[in-house]
Amino acid sequence: xxxxxxxxxxxxxxxxxxxxxLVFFPNQQLKDLQPQAVEGSAMVNPRPYTxxxxxxxxxxxxxxxxxxxxxxxxxGEYNADxxxxxxxxxxxxxxxxxDNPVLLGTMRTGPDLVNVGARFTGExxxxxxxxxxxxxxxxxxxxxxxxxxxxxxxxxxxxxxxADALRFPAxxxxxxxxxxxxxxxxxxxxxxxxxxxxxxLDRTYExxxx
Amino acid sequence: MSTPVLEHPRESDRLDxxxxxxxxxxxxxVAPLRAAIDRSCRGPVLWFFxxxxxxxxxxxxxxxLASIKLHTPTFLGSAAWLTFGRVRPAHLDVVAFGWxxxxxxxxxxxxxxxxxxxxxxxxxxxxxxxxxWNVGVASGVTAVLAGYSTGVEWVExxxxxxxxxxxxxxxxxLWGMMTFAGRRAGHVYVSQWYLFxxxxxxxxxxxxxxxxxxxxxxKGVTQESIHWWFGHNVLGVFFTxxxxxxxxxxxxxxxxxxxHSYYLSILGFWSLALFYxxxxxxxxxxxxxxxxxxxxxxxxxxxxxxxxxTTAINHHMTMRGHFxxxxxxxxxxxxxxxxxxxxxxxxxxxxMSIRILNEPFHFTHHTIAHAHLGLYGFYTMVMxxxxxxxxxxxxxxxxxxxxxxxxxxxxxxxxxxxxxxxLSVGGMIQGFEMNHAARPLxxxxxxxxxxxxxxxxxxxxxxxxxxxxFLAIVRDTIPWLWIRSGTGVLMFVGHVAFxxxxxxxxxxxxxxxxxxxxxxxDTDGYQRAFGSEExxxxxx
Numbered sequence: 001x002x003x004x005x006x007x008x009x010x011x012x013x014x015x016x017x018x019x020x021x022l023v024f025f026p027n028q029q030l031k032d033l034q035p036q037a038v039e040g041s042a043m044v045n046p047r048p049y050t051x052x053x054x055x056x057x058x059x060x061x062x063x064x065x066x067x068x069x070x071x072x073x074x075x076g077e078y079n080a081d082x083x084x085x086x087x088x089x090x091x092x093x094x095x096x097x098x099d100n101p102v103l104l105g106t107m108r109t110g111p112d113l114v115n116v117g118a119r120f121t122g123e124x125x126x127x128x129x130x131x132x133x134x135x136x137x138x139x140x141x142x143x144x145x146x147x148x149x150x151x152x153x154x155x156x157x158x159x160x161x162x163a164d165a166l167r168f169p170a171x172x173x174x175x176x177x178x179x180x181x182x183x184x185x186x187x188x189x190x191x192x193x194x195x196x197x198x199x200x201l202d203r204t205y206e207x208x209x210x
Numbered sequence: 211m212s213t214p215v216l217e218h219p220r221e222s223d224r225l226d227x228x229x230x231x232x233x234x235x236x237x238x239x240v241a242p243l244r245a246a247i248d249r250s251c252r253g254p255v256l257w258f259f260x261x262x263x264x265x266x267x268x269x270x271x272x273x274x275l276a277s278i279k280l281h282t283p284t285f286l287g288s289a290a291w292l293t294f295g296r297v298r299p300a301h302l303d304v305v306a307f308g309w310x311x312x313x314x315x316x317x318x319x320x321x322x323x324x325x326x327x328x329x330x331x332x333x334x335x336x337x338x339x340x341x342x343w344n345v346g347v348a349s350g351v352t353a354v355l356a357g358y359s360t361g362v363e364w365v366e367x368x369x370x371x372x373x374x375x376x377x378x379x380x381x382x383x384l385w386g387m388m389t390f391a392g393r394r395a396g397h398v399y400v401s402q403w404y405l406f407x408x409x410x411x412x413x414x415x416x417x418x419x420x421x422x423x424x425x426x427x428x429k430g431v432t433q434e435s436i437h438w439w440f441g442h443n444v445l446g447v448f449f450t451x452x453x454x455x456x457x458x459x460x461x462x463x464x465x466x467x468x469x470h471s472y473y474l475s476i477l478g479f480w481s482l483a484l485f486y487x488x489x490x491x492x493x494x495x496x497x498x499x500x501x502x503x504x505x506x507x508x509x510x511x512x513x514x515x516x517x518x519x520t521t522a523i524n525h526h527m528t529m530r531g532h533f534x535x536x537x538x539x540x541x542x543x544x545x546x547x548x549x550x551x552x553x554x555x556x557x558x559x560x561x562m563s564i565r566i567l568n569e570p571f572h573f574t575h576h577t578i579a580h581a582h583l584g585l586y587g588f589y590t591m592v593m594x595x596x597x598x599x600x601x602x603x604x605x606x607x608x609x610x611x612x613x614x615x616x617x618x619x620x621x622x623x624x625x626x627x628x629x630x631x632x633l634s635v636g637g638m639i640q641g642f643e644m645n646h647a648a649r650p651l652x653x654x655x656x657x658x659x660x661x662x663x664x665x666x667x668x669x670x671x672x673x674x675x676x677x678x679x680f681l682a683i684v685r686d687t688i689p690w691l692w693i694r695s696g697t698g699v700l701m702f703v704g705h706v707a708f709x710x711x712x713x714x715x716x717x718x719x720x721x722x723x724x725x726x727x728x729x730x731x732d733t734d735g736y737q738r739a740f741g742s743e744e745x746x747x748x749x750x
Contacts, residue, residue, distance in 0.1 A: 004390075004398065011407050011483055015414065015447075018487030022439040023418060026503055027432045061361030064295020070573055074496040078569035083647035084680070091498040096430045101362050101423055104434050104497060108573035108644065109280065111680050137283065142681045144283045144688070150290040 033097050036208045045205040048098050049197070056197025059190045060103070063148070070105035071114040071201070085119070086112045088204050095203040110145055117202035129195045130166050130187055138176045151191040154179050162186045243327065248603040250329035251320050254336035256604055256716065258316030259597055261344050263712050265308025270702045272301035277698050281691040291355045299366045300354050306364065306444065307375065308347045310585065312340070313593040314452040315382055318405050320600050321459055322386055325402050326393030332385060339381040346374035360424055364441045369424055376416060383409040400475040401455035407483060411447035415440045431499050439490035445584060446486035450552075453592045454478075454521065457549045460599055461528055464542045465535050470527035474520050482517035485510040492563035495572060504565075511563035518556040525549050534739035538728040540615045544595030547623060551587035555580065570645050575687065575694075576637025583630045586701075591622065594708065601712070602727075607720035609727040614707045616729060621704030629697035636690025643678040643686060 035044035049057065060066075074081045075090025082090070091114055096102045105112075120128050128139070134152050136145035152166070154177075165184040172178040179185050187195070278285050279294040286292050323330045330336075350367030353359070359366040367375070386409050390402070419440035423433045462469055469475060491499065491507035529546065536543050558580055561567055571577060598615070602608045609615055678686075714720055721727075728736060 007398075007403055007406065008410075010480065011410060014480070014483040015411055015487055017484075018439070018490075019414075019418070021488055021506060022490050022503070023422065023432075023436050026435045026500060027428050029500060030432050031429050033430055062296075062357040062359060063293060064299055064359065064361075066361060066363070067295050067298050072497050074569075074572075076496060076569075078566060079496070079645045080647035090496075093431045093498050093500075095498065099430065100427050100433075101360065101437075102431055102433045103361060104431070104494070106363060106493070106573065106577070108640075109684075140681060142685050144280060144684055146279065146283050146294045147287045148293070149288055150293075 030093055033094055035097055036094065036205075038205075046095055046098060046203055049200060052193050053197045053200045055189075056193035056195065056200075059151075059194040060197055061101075063194075065113075066103050066105045068107055068109035068145070069111065069113045070108055071112065072104045073112060073114060081112065084111070087115045089207070091203065092207050094207065110143075113198070113201055114203055115201060117199045118204045120198070125199060126164075126195050127167060129198055130164070130191065131168070133191060133194070134166060134185065135172075135177050138172060148191075149177060151194070152185050152187055154183055154185050157182055157184050164192070244324070247323050247327070247329050248320075250331075250333070251323055252604040254330065254333050254340065255316045255320050255600065257337050257340040258312045258319065258343075259601065260712070260716060261340060262309050262312035262316065262593075263597075263709050265304050265312065265347065266705055267709055269301055269304035269309050270698070270705050272297050272304055274695065274698050274702060276301050277691070277695045281688045281695065290357070296355050296357065296359070299359055299363070300351050302364065303354065303366055304347065304351055305585070307343075307350070307367075310449055310589060310593070312343060313590075313597070314408075314449060315339075315343075315379075317456050317593065317596050317600070318382065318386065318408065318452055320604075321401055321455060322389050322405060325399050325459070326389050327396070328389065328392055328394060331389065331392070335381050335385050339378040339385075342374050342378035342381070346371050346378060349374070362419075362423055362437055364444055365419055365424065365437070369420055372416070372420055376413065376420075379413060379416075383413065399459075400469070400472075400479065401459045403479050404451035404455035404458075407479075408448055408451045411443070411487075415443045415447060431497075434494055434497070435491055435499060435503060438493035439487075441493060442490040443487065445589075446482075446489065449585065449589045450482075450486070453548065453552065453589045454482075456592050456596045457525060457545055457552075460541060460545050460596060461525060461549070464539050464545075464599070465529065465532040467528060467532065470524050474524040478517045478520040478524065481513070481520065485513040485517065489514065489563065492559075492568075495563065495565055495568040508563040508565065511560050514556060514560050518553055518560075522549075522553040532739070535736075538730055538736045538739060539726065540609075540619065540729060541595045541599040541726070543619060543729070544591050544598065548588050548590075548592035548595065551583060551591065555583040555588055559584070570641040571637060572641070574637040574641040574644070575690070576634050576641060579630045579633035579637055582626065582633075587626045587630060591626070594618070594622070597712070601715055602720075605715055605718075605720075607715055607718065607722055608725075609711050610714040610720040611711065612727050612729060614711050615727065618704045618707040618711070619729075621700050621707065625697045625701035625704060629694055629701070632690060632693045632697070636687050636694070639690070640683055640687045643683045644680075646678060 035046055035048075037044055072091045073087035073089070075087075081087070095114070096104075117125075119125075130152075132139040132145075133148040135147055135149070136143045137147070161184050165186050168176075168178045168185075174180065177185070275286070275292060276294060276298040279287075279297070283294070290296075319330070319336060346367070350371035353368050353371060354366050358368055360368060365372070386405065390406075419436055422428050422436050423440075427433055428436065458469060458475070488510035489507050491503045492511045495504050495508070497504070525546075536546060562571060562577075562580065598609070730736070
């Protein structure tokens with residue numbers, strides 16, 4: 001007996017069932033998810049990314065940050081994500097409605113980043129990120145993060161120093177990358193965009209009860 | 211040898227790839243056909259195999275770079291194109307789509323011709339597919355190193371590169387269907403079911419992830435469900451079926467005995483088809499996706515015990531009484547190593563999908579060790595075994611040096627075993643330290659107002675309530691990462707030995723075929739290992 005068509009049908013049906021289960025039904029459940037409105041204002045949570053933040057997201061993707069950093073807080077009894085201060089609550093599907101592609105990540109060679117913008121804030125946070133990207137080993141002793149010195153430019157100071165030139169602590173030497181006298185280290189546009197994106201990673205808002 | 215009791219006389223034919231009752235006559239009839247089939251396969255299959263081994267060397271170099279950078283981040287640290295975040299996906303994509311895919315497609319082509327019992331037709335189509343595949347992988351990897359990755363793991367190639375791969379795959383698939391349609395009448399062997407599954411399923415998963423995650427993305431975290439449905443199915447419906455098809459063909463071929471049970475093969479195939487596809491969300495346990503999705507994937511991951519045990523029984527019972535041949539045959543040694551590893555890694559994977567077992571190991575090197583055990587310990591070792599069998603039949607030349615084969619086997623077998631065991635330990639340390647908190651969650655909820663929505667997120671919080679500060683976890687993992695680099699060097703040595711053997715064979719330096727190049731020169735022992743009966747297949 002020729003089993004060919006039967007095998008084909010069986011293979012189709014088993015496979016189609018999984019497509020329904022892992023592709024179609026999840027999409028049906030989640031496709032209408034919207035950011036939630038903030039009472040008394042025009043804002044929504046999570047707020048959409050600005051153009052600069054999106055450019056920074058592209059840098060995050062290009063440099064493969066996801067291969068060491070997750071962007072999901074697990075919550076629950078059997079892990080310490082919340083105790084580590086990675087977020088006030090576990091991550092929710094709503095947190096990712098603006099993300100293309102979604103970057104949940106699969107490895108924690110480094111800490112989770114979904115709320116890094118709530119841990120490093122304002123100008124102090126930005127400056128910390130610049131120094132850390134420039135020389136992670138010097139900022140976090142023992143860190144195995146890749147150095148991203150190529151996101152920065154060392155150049156002669158012409159006139160006034162640049163506003164966002166890196167401010168090196170006094171004990172950094174030339175070996176650490178501190179520039180010689182009369183020179184400054186400035187972030188490239190890619191570095192600025194990346195840090196803007198990191199500052200936008202804040203999903204600490206409360207999920208409204210539905 | 212135990213034969214299942216079967217009524218119908220032709221049932222016994224189904225178990226034997228040669229499918230003939232009279233051994234001596236069968237060898238006379240079928241040997242010229244076999245030789246003609248092998249000759250016809252030479253061009254296309256060697257295109258795929260030669261390309262695959264080249265990508266293996268390149269992929270291993272990327273692997274070593276990535277491994278070193280994990281413990282010594284300043285190594286070649288100023289080159290943007292070699293930053294860990296680029297070289298790591300370059301490694302993955304080269305060993306997956308360069309080495310693994312092309313080795314597998316080469317096997318698929320040869321197995322299809324042998325099992326359809328027809329010489330290869332339209333070789334040009336297949337050579338075009340190999341060229342396209344090489345172009346797709348080369349351009350994709352270049353794009354990733356240049357900073358144009360899509361950011362989706364396993365799908366990093368820009369879509370236009372993926373499209374080139376897709377066309378190449380479609381050509382092989384169409385060729386496969388045409389060859390099958392033109393086959394000599396007869397039973398369809400279990401290997402062919404698996405190969406057809408690959409031909410139909412893989413394009414579907416690849417197209418789905420490209421369209422629904424990259425080209426016209428669905429909203430939000432559903433992308434990750436589709437993403438990991440694809441990511442797991444690269445193993446489930448591409449590499450695993452080709453690996454199993456190869457094992458099902460080569461074990462009987464080398465030892466000269468049919469597979470133990472046709473019915474177990476059927477059960478194994480269909481239970482794999484049903485359950486493997488559903489397992490993808492086990493990559494997202496405790497993630498921000500619907501709980502039912504994770505549960506259903508965990509259940510189906512556990513159900514995988516059925517096809518894996520079935521296959522293990524089938525292979526073991528076939529091998530029983532013939533383990534002595536492992537002393538001699540490189541093909542069998544690599545293939546059986548791979549088959550046994552398939553069982554181990556699948557059991558481990560099933561267990562890891564249970565939430566409570568997943569929590570400590572998720573996001574750690576333990577997962578990486580598991581992935582390597584599957585793609586390398588199982589699939590790559592089976593592919594090595596297959597090439598040791600197939601290439602001499604295509605070139606007419608045996609392998610130049612049994613010493614180099616021994617080097618290849620021991621370097622890679624010890625390498626992957628050590629890598630898996632030791633990196634798993636490193637990952638467990640990493641995971642337990644990461645998950646251990648200084649204070650229970652309940653206390654923190656009361657004090658800080660976490661989870662109940664009333665407290666403000668406490669910004670100075672980090673590391674005070676994790677028992678082990680994050681940088682201490684990094685420090686404790688580093689020795690294990692150094693050891694992993696060492697095992698990687700060992701595996702690289704094995705790959706170089708293999709590449710040298712391939713090069714020698716393809717350029718005509720090797721003894722013309724009299725019989726297989728064996729591990730040992732003890733040919734009497736080799737004969738004895740097959741038992742007292744002559745059988746057709748053992749003449750190789």
